[in-house]
Amino acid sequence: MKLTVLRRYMSSVTAVPRVKDFVDLCIVGAGPAGLTAAIRFKQLDKDNKYRVVVLEKAGDLGSHTLSGMILEPRAMMELFPNFKQNCLDNKKDNGVILDPVNKDQFKLLTPTGSIPLPLTPGLTNTGKNYVGSLSTVVRWLGEKAEELGVELYTGVSVSDIIYNKNKDGVIGVATKDLGIDKNGKPKDSFERGLEFHSKQIVLAEGCHGSVTKQILQKFNLREGRGNQSYGLGLKEVWEVKPENFQKGMVAHTMGYPLSKDLYGGGFQYHFGDNLVSVGLVVGLDYENPYVSPYQEFQKLKHHPFYAKVLKDGKCIAYGARALNEGGIQAIPKLNFPGGVIIGASAGFMNVPKIKGTHTAMKSAMLAAQSCYDEISKLPSFESIVEEKGEENVDISEEPLINIESYENSLKKSWVYDELHEVRNIRPSFNTKAGLFGGMMYSGIDTLLLKGKAPWTFKFGKSDSSMTKPAKAFKPKNYPKPDGVLSFDILTSISRTGTYHDDNEQCHLRIGKDQDLEKFTEESYPIYKGIEERFCPAGVYEFVKDESSKYGVKFKINSQNCIHCKTCDIKSPTQEINWTVPEGSDGPKYTIT
Incomplete structure (x- = not known):
């Protein structure tokens, strides 16, 4: 029926x-x-x-x-034995639009420049993988x-x-x-x-x-x-000038704008007709509650390596979602x-x-x-x-x-x-040596040990418990968006097509009784508003309110939610429970 x-x-x-x-x-x-x-x-x-x-x-x-998406077609060809012939080679089936990767780049970014890095086997895509839109594939x-x-x-x-x-x-x-x-x-x-x-x-x-x-x-x-560990991936799709477009080129970056104690990296993938996916992934096991993954992403696009591609282009889509990073x-x-x-x-x-x-x-x-x-x-x-x-x-x-x-x-x-072969790569960045220690170990594990080390690193704590009190850090001052390469969060949300009924029960449940004042008392004095910084969609706000004990009032803009699940994962108090809204609500991605 x-x-x-x-x-x-x-x-x-x-x-x-x-x-x-x-x-x-x-x-x-x-x-x-x-x-x-x-x-x-x-x-x-x-x-x-x-x-x-x-x-x-x-x-x-x-x-x-x-x-992102780069598709390794192995499983798809097992599911559909004629997939390569019909969809990748001769394009008899036009339902999947995928371009073969023909150029790889891997760079360590400094604030103004970049240093080429040797490609690891996992980041070598040329001649075997394809770039395109996963929503189209779905x-x-x-x-x-x-x-x-x-x-x-x-x-x-x-x-x-x-x-x-x-x-x-x-x-x-x-x-x-x-x-x-x-x-x-x-x-x-x-x-x-x-x-x-x-x-x-x-x-x-x-x-x-x-x-x-x-x-x-x-x-x-x-x-x-x-324990599972997570990252937050933020992404935009741009229409760029033909002279800035390199069909089938994919690039990955580490370093700037992330500090050495933040795991993550950027990417740009060129596909379709002058389309470029540009994005940043930030590990959610960071300690500093003043970090804003969204603002870090906006900074990334101003780096010359990205800006020269996006110059005079048009941003047509935005989105964000949590990723599993815990490994096998x-x-x-x-x-x-x-x-x-x-x-x-x-x-x-x-x-x-x-x-x-x-x-x-x-x-x-x-x-x-x-x-x-x-x-x-x-x-x-x-x-x-x-x-x-x-x-x-x-x-x-x-x-x-x-x-x-x-x-x-x-x-x-x-x-x-x-997955067993690469099990130690991600957790190696959680050592005190940070970015450079993780990069060094990754090279040794990948090129010399080839994943056969007799040990397995684990993630000891949850991402939420890794967060430290704000008093241990200085607030981060992010630059204001210029409206050309970087954008305010409401502009970005408008590019997701997100919709929730205003008169709908809030799907973001706070504690057992939706007591926002109690939540403010438990979270704000310690973490100084981390919720409005880790959310990539402006869902959470601490609005000034002189009548309240801490001078702020907690507000939930649930209609902005793009279903990334970051709040459920990263909230230090673990009092935010992401539940499903009514069917059809949420973002309307088309080329992501």
Whole structure:
């Protein structure tokens, strides 16, 4: 039964139970991993016996997808054996617009100049990788999934987990109720959410997903595994002058504008017709609460290496999102009773390569195979419903599938080998030697040890706990934007296409009771407003208020939120909980 049909039966009263739908495989998230899992499962399901549903909170496929992007096509060619011939070589299929990388640059930036650095194997892209727009790739994957019979529902935010009778396993997920006002009361447009009951739930929400976060805690999936560490990636897409454009050229930089105690680096990728993606990634394990990743990014574009490319160009898009940087030692257990975790939800990014799409897709393919191996032993839900009637189907007491084979197969795959080889690169920058010590160790590990060192570095603390009190630092004075190369944050937000209903319950939950005054008392005296600096979208503000104890009032501009999840990760008090807003809300990325 289609989603639009199901909604006809919804009540405008919250006390009425949600409508239930029964599917064989339910995937949360329609990014590269989620769509790959759906496609691979249906490729195996040659008789089209099983229902596969993908639920995506974005209003359109790809509109919440943000990446550099350089695609390593290995996984894509495994998923589609003719991909190289049809999409990369002869361009028979025009749905994917990717340009071959034909030039690599790697530079250490000083305040006014640059020093060429030797390319590491991970940053060597020429002749093997492709540059383009990941949101475009996602839309293309969606078309391929629908051709195979996958049911794709966009504009659907998954907010709740449906547990079995004993609360020790997952039997489904529920979508967020629509039409709830800012006071938590139903509006005239209220619609109850839906329940999707499934033999297996696949979590593919992307980095730091809200449902995945609940599952990790519920089933203690990080036990014996390391803490995850994150970065914040900020990006713009520019239309540049033809004379400044080098089709297929990619460049990575370290150093300026980041201080040596900040991990991160910049990039510029040339693709399409005079389009350049320019961006900065900043590790969120920084100590100084006065650091603003957004302002660091604005400074980067004024460096001659970037400014000469962007000069007389036009910025047409902006976005930001959190990235997993913990490596293989921070990947949690990948299965739980009733489901599996794939892609960026688990953290398969190869940090030295600054690539995660190929590893995310491969994890999805392995998960899909394991899911099919188990589900194919069972009758389809469609046949069960036909036999018993939908009202008589109840899986709350049925045995749960706990797919151990997925993680076992992943450990035997090239994904594990690739991530294990580079496991020490990112954490080596967390030593007291900082930037130069990390660069030195990375060279030794990559070129001499080749990832076979008998030790594994770990991230000891969470990114939030790494933050130190503001009294240990001096405030940072960032230059004002010039409106040509650098921009104020509201101008940048306008380029994301972000929309949230003004009269909607705030999806950024503060503590247990949304007490903003209490939050101010706990955070502001110590960290002096870190929230308004780490957010790349102007969501959080400390507005002057002489009547308050600390002279400021905490304000949340939730309508600005671009769903990067940084607040949930970096807030030192860990009192900010990012939850999903209503479906279709958020950014509207198109060429990111």
